[in-house]
Amino acid sequence: MPTERPAAAPAAGPLPGYAAHFDEPEGYLDFARYGPPSRDVLTATADALARAARADHRTVNALMRAEPAARDSAARLAGSDPAHTVLLPNASTGLFHAAFGIPTGTVLVPRTDFPANHYPWRRTEALSRAVPRWLEPDDRGRVTADVVRAALGDGGDDVVALAVSAVDFRTGFRADLGALRDAIGPDRLLIVDAIQGFGIADLPWQAADVVVAGGQKWLRASWSTGFAALSDRALERLEPTLTGWTGVEDVALFDDLEHPPAAGAQRWSISNLSPVAAAAFAAALAVVEEATVPAIEARIAARVDELIDTVRGCGGEILSPTAPAERAGIVSFRLPGTDAAAVAEALHAHEVTPSVRATSVRLSPHASTRPAAADRVRAALASLR
C-alpha cells in the first residue's frame, strides 16, 4: 500500500524563484546524471555563439569576459576567492591536476568512488608518482572519519592525501568534510570531488584543499563547464606538472621562452576554455547564487523525503542514507523480487527519468521538481504489483 505523504510536504512545492528558470518534464529525476539547463543558460549559449558567428576584431576578447564572471561566482559559492579558483572543462581534469601534482606518497581513495577519482591515481602510480591505497567504506557504504582513521592507524605514515567524493554517486552518502579533515590532520591534502553536491548542499568546502566540480549535473550549466578551488596549502604542495600555455605568467607574450606557472589557481589551466561554455556556466551559477544553496538544499530535502516515503510505501528497499545529515539529492533503491530493468521500464512508462544500474535504480530530484514527481513514481511502482 502506498503510504501517505507527510502532511507538511505538499506545501513545499518547487522553489518558486528557482523553478521559474527551468522547463524540465515533471518526471525528470536524474540530476545526479545530468541537470537540464535553465533558459538563462540556453540564452547565454545562443547569444555567445551568435556573436561568435558575426565575429569582428572585438568579439573574442568580449566573449572571454564570461570567464572571470563564472570564476568569481564559483569562488563565492566555494567560499574561496578568484585567485584560488580556476575554470575547468569538467571534474576529471581537476582530479588529474591534483593527482599529477603529488610527487610521491600514498593517497587514500575509496574503492567504491566514481571512476573519475580512480584513473588519475592509477596513472600516477604507473609513472611512479602518487600511489592509491583503496579505502573500503563501512558496512553501510560510507566513507567516514572512523574509516579514514582506521586506514591511517594501519601504517599511514606514507599517506599524503585523501581523495574523496563529497556525495557518493551510488548511495548518495554525504561526507562529513570537517570530520574527514580532522581525521587526516592539517598536514595531508583533502581532495574533494564535489560534483554530486556542489550548489545543492551547504558543505564546508573550505575544509578541503582541492574542490573540483563539473557543471553538467546539479549546477545545470550543461557540458564542458566546471571549476576547481584550491587552498594555499594545495598551491604550495601540488607541483604544476600539467600547466599549459594559458596557465603561465604573461600569457599573451609570445617570446619563445618558458614562462613560470601563474601564482594562483590559474596554473591549472592547460588552454583556453570555450567562452560559450563559460557564458553558460556564469548564467547557471547566477541562478544558484540568486536562489541560495540553503534554499535549494531545503527543497531537495523535501523531495527526497517524499521519494523515500513513496518507494518504501510500495515495498522498495532504500539503499541510500535516510538521515538528512547523511544525504543530499540521491535516493537509490531496489524492489525485492523485481529486477531493476523492469522497475525502469515501469518508471519510463510513467514518464519518470531515473538512472538504472544492474541491481538498483537511482532517483535524484532538484529544487525545481514538483511533488507530483513522487505521484508518478508511486503509480509506476504500483503498476508492478
Ligand SMILES: Cc1ncc(COP(=O)(O)O)c(C=O)c1O
Ligand atoms: C562522483 C562523480 N565524479 C565525477 C563524475 C564525472 O565528472 P566529469 O565528467 O565532469 O569529469 C561523475 C559523473 O559523471 C560523478 O558522479
